[in-house]
Amino acid sequence: MTVRLKLALTIVATGLITSLLVIATVLYAFQRFERETTFQRAHAFLARVATNVELLELHERQPSELNAWMRSVMLYEPDSQLYLLDAQGTVLSSTGQALLPPGFKVALAPVQAAAQDPRGPGAMPYVMGDDPERMALDTVVAARPLRRAVIRSNEPVSGYLYLVCRKQGLPGSQWDVLRNSFAFPALLLILGIVALMTGLAAAIIASVTRPLQRLTAAVAGISLTGLERGAGPGFDALPTAPGAGPTQHRRDEFGQLGSAFEMMLTTVRKQWQALQRLDHFRREGVSNLSHDLRSPLTATVACLETLEARWALPTQPSRGDDDRHLVEVALRNTRNAARLVQALGDLAKLDEPEFKLRTEIVDLSELLDDIGARFVQRAAQQGITLSVQHGTAQTSAESPAQAPFTAIDVELLERAVANLIDNALKFCAAGARIELFATQVADRVELRVRDTGPGIPAPDQARLFDRFYQTRTTPAPATGEGGKGLGLAIVKRIIELHAGTVALSSEPGRGTEVVISLPAARLSAQGIATLARTVSDSGHAAATKG
Amino acid sequence: MPATILVAEDQVDIRDLLVLNLRGAGYEVSAVGDGLAALRQQAAAPCDLLILDLMMPGKDGLEVCKALRAKGNAVPILMLTAKSTELDRVLGLELGADDYLTKPFSLAELLARVKALLRRADLLRAAQSAANSPASSPGQRLCNGELEILPVKRQVRRRGEILEFTALEFDLLLHFAAHPGHVFSRAQLLDAVWGYSHDGYEHTVTTHINRLRAKVENDPMHPEVILTVRGAGYKMREAPP
Numbered sequence: 001m002t003v004r005l006k007l008a009l010t011i012v013a014t015g016l017i018t019s020l021l022v023i024a025t026v027l028y029a030f031q032r033f034e035r036e037t038t039f040q041r042a043h044a045f046l047a048r049v050a051t052n053v054e055l056l057e058l059h060e061r062q063p064s065e066l067n068a069w070m071r072s073v074m075l076y077e078p079d080s081q082l083y084l085l086d087a088q089g090t091v092l093s094s095t096g097q098a099l100l101p102p103g104f105k106v107a108l109a110p111v112q113a114a115a116q117d118p119r120g121p122g123a124m125p126y127v128m129g130d131d132p133e134r135m136a137l138d139t140v141v142a143a144r145p146l147r148r149a150v151i152r153s154n155e156p157v158s159g160y161l162y163l164v165c166r167k168q169g170l171p172g173s174q175w176d177v178l179r180n181s182f183a184f185p186a187l188l189l190i191l192g193i194v195a196l197m198t199g200l201a202a203a204i205i206a207s208v209t210r211p212l213q214r215l216t217a218a219v220a221g222i223s224l225t226g227l228e229r230g231a232g233p234g235f236d237a238l239p240t241a242p243g244a245g246p247t248q249h250r251r252d253e254f255g256q257l258g259s260a261f262e263m264m265l266t267t268v269r270k271q272w273q274a275l276q277r278l279d280h281f282r283r284e285g286v287s288n289l290s291h292d293l294r295s296p297l298t299a300t301v302a303c304l305e306t307l308e309a310r311w312a313l314p315t316q317p318s319r320g321d322d323d324r325h326l327v328e329v330a331l332r333n334t335r336n337a338a339r340l341v342q343a344l345g346d347l348a349k350l351d352e353p354e355f356k357l358r359t360e361i362v363d364l365s366e367l368l369d370d371i372g373a374r375f376v377q378r379a380a381q382q383g384i385t386l387s388v389q390h391g392t393a394q395t396s397a398e399s400p401a402q403a404p405f406t407a408i409d410v411e412l413l414e415r416a417v418a419n420l421i422d423n424a425l426k427f428c429a430a431g432a433r434i435e436l437f438a439t440q441v442a443d444r445v446e447l448r449v450r451d452t453g454p455g456i457p458a459p460d461q462a463r464l465f466d467r468f469y470q471t472r473t474t475p476a477p478a479t480g481e482g483g484k485g486l487g488l489a490i491v492k493r494i495i496e497l498h499a500g501t502v503a504l505s506s507e508p509g510r511g512t513e514v515v516i517s518l519p520a521a522r523l524s525a526q527g528i529a530t531l532a533r534t535v536s537d538s539g540h541a542a543a544t545k546g
Numbered sequence: 547m548p549a550t551i552l553v554a555e556d557q558v559d560i561r562d563l564l565v566l567n568l569r570g571a572g573y574e575v576s577a578v579g580d581g582l583a584a585l586r587q588q589a590a591a592p593c594d595l596l597i598l599d600l601m602m603p604g605k606d607g608l609e610v611c612k613a614l615r616a617k618g619n620a621v622p623i624l625m626l627t628a629k630s631t632e633l634d635r636v637l638g639l640e641l642g643a644d645d646y647l648t649k650p651f652s653l654a655e656l657l658a659r660v661k662a663l664l665r666r667a668d669l670l671r672a673a674q675s676a677a678n679s680p681a682s683s684p685g686q687r688l689c690n691g692e693l694e695i696l697p698v699k700r701q702v703r704r705r706g707e708i709l710e711f712t713a714l715e716f717d718l719l720l721h722f723a724a725h726p727g728h729v730f731s732r733a734q735l736l737d738a739v740w741g742y743s744h745d746g747y748e749h750t751v752t753t754h755i756n757r758l759r760a761k762v763e764n765d766p767m768h769p770e771v772i773l774t775v776r777g778a779g780y781k782m783r784e785a786p787p
Contacts, residue, residue, distance in 0.1 A: 335652075338650035341650065342648070342650065345648075360753060360756050360757075361756075361766075362752065362756060363767075363774075366774050367752060369774070369776055369777055370731075370732050370748065370752060370779075372777070373731055373732070373733075373777065373778075373779070374732075374733075374748060388777065390776075405767060410749045410752045410753050410756075411749040411750075411753075414748070414749045414752070415749075
């Protein structure tokens with residue numbers, strides 16, 4: 001059973017019960033009103049009649065005259081009957097049509113009970129009493145005690161004037177009574193209002209639950225067709241009125257739910273697409289990796305098999321230099337494979353969410369000097385000039401501005417810069433220049449590695465920092481991390497961990513420049529000392545114990 | 547008498563190669579295949595250096611390390627690990643390993659580390675015995691401005707106040723102080739103080755110089771004691787007159 005149906009049924013049931021109660025209440029009130037007015041009129045009538053004449057005496061003297069008088073009094077109300085009773089209720093005279101047996105007694109109990117009501121006589125709004133002609137206690141009656149001597153108040157009651165207010169000529173059932181009465185239009189009005197309200201409530205429920213149904217349909221659609229298909233054209237999570245934009249929602253809670261749902265969907269889709277992209281890269285990467293590992297391993301296996309075959313034949317004279325060369329090739333290839341595996345493991349480590357930098361405040365230009373020193377010899381061997389520039393990137397001879405201090409993980413940042421220099425050295429020909437800069441620009445510190453090498457074709461530039469991406473047009477020599485498409489990915493990851501950015505610009509034939517931008521340290525000297533001490537206390541370095 | 551080394555490594559090929567090369571380098575080597583055996587062996591015949599693989603059946607390298615240190619055994623430990631995660635590295639050092647190498651490593655590097663660890667252990671022993679011996683002369687000390695270095699006690703004072711140094715920081719400072727005005731590149735310092743020079747570890751020197759400065763300089767951002775020589779390296783200022 002849907003919520004919608006439940007709500008509608010509840011409201012209809014409430015409406016029905018309400019209208020039934022209203023009808024019952026109206027009927028009861030109407031009946032009571034009628035009886036009260038009847039009783040009051042009867043009571044007043046009896047009072048007027050009884051004070052005028054000494055009825056009991058008249059009955060004793062001239063019974064027929066009394067009867068005629070009584071009939072004439074009742075001419076105005078022909079349906080009601082007037083009785084003259086003695087103290088025990090025996091009918092002495094009556095205006096009724098029916099012939100009562102002589103000595104017939106009217107049940108006086110209700111009348112007497114009303115007279116002895118503890119709240120006082122006349123406290124009861126009306127009295128239901130005995131109708132002698134119908135033998136039933138369901139008619140409004142009024143009675144007036146009669147006393148012979150009016151002067152003595154404690155004289156016992158010697159008779160009653162008894163009025164039975166019967167309605168005749170009106171249809172018997174209360175429903176018919178009601179239908180003919182003034183209350184009927186009011187009742188109809190009430191019933192109409194109840195019906196209208198029920199209808200209105202049902203409509204509101206329908207309009208309120210419609211967005212829910214749409215949402216359900218949208219979710220079901222996604223479950224059925226999948227996130228990706230769902231993202232295709234023609235799919236609208238919450239179809240709105242034609243002409244309205246897809247993001248326009250009503251402002252109520254359901255509208256908010258709808259927007260939240262759409263937002264969630266957008267985010268999930270974005271993440272899903274990112275995941276897919278990543279998955280694609282990984283698959284491509286694994287395939288590249290497998291190739292990159294296979295080549296050095298093939299070379300190694302080939303070398304070792306050759307050696308084994310040679311040594312298996314004792315007749316074959318050992319060729320010392322040749323053997324040695326084979327061992328060198330095997331060693332070089334194995335080392336390359338090992339480096340690749342290492343880089344892969346390191347990248348995985350850097351990717352771990354719980355990975356933490358061990359930062360310390362360092363003068364970057366000093367660090368750059370030291371890193372440059374590591375490569376000077378290799379550059380010289382290749383005929384490349386490697387220099388470290390201080391000051392701004394444009395004019396190196398400017399006055400030494402503020403030393404570019406920044407908080408970095410020395411090991412990782414050095415590795416990133418070394419990867420960049422290694423790459424530059426790999427691609428540059430003899431005669432090229434490689435320049436390193438460290439400058440402070442506002443509240444950031446910039447590191448530049450600029451070379452005058454062959455440059456990188458534009459289509460490759462965008463993907464260079466992707467994992468496992470390597471330009472197949474100009475494959476790098478298989479040394480270091482750089483040649484296997486991991487070097488720049490590691491650089492990017494390290495800079496990301498430092499909350500920095502890395503950008504590459506290159507012009508084929510002119511050279512390449514990589515700019516690393518890091519937030520500058522904004523610590524006092526005191527702060528740096530404290531930081532350095534904290535770092536040294538954390539048991540960071542190897543071999544400090546023992 | 548050659549130093550004794552215990553190798554605990556479960557992979558037979560690697561174990562055999564380690565034994566072969568360490569023996570070739572002139573050490574006396576014994577080898578076991580799991581952590582429990584390593585603990586038994588060390589209890590029966592203590593050796594000068596332990597090479598532990600991190601992943602071993604029985605007790606792994608970390609547990610062996612912990613057990614030994616809990617017993618107060620200060621034998622130098624070199625940890626080998628195939629997992630290069632930070633967690634394992636830090637754990638290894640916190641649990642008392644002295645150095646680590648991640649697989650794959652080159653034998654040359656392993657031998658250099660072993661040599662450095664043994665040398666450091668020797669130095670420490672010598673310093674301790676010298677400090678404990680009443681006959682040792684309190685005399686030799688190096689002064690540089692506000693700094694006063696007592697090599698025998700392995701103590702540094704600045705304006706009379708004793709500074710806390712780790713062993714390596716002290717060695718580095720001592721090396722600088724012993725050659726005031728002499729410029730050292732990072733590679734030279736790595737070789738002289740750490741005992742091995744292997745490409746890729748220079749950053750350790752940077753980190754340690756940073757820490758030295760934090761302790762001995764008035765303003766680490768403008769060092770006056772340990773100076774940078776652009777493009778060449780670092781030196782300690784020559785003692786002011």
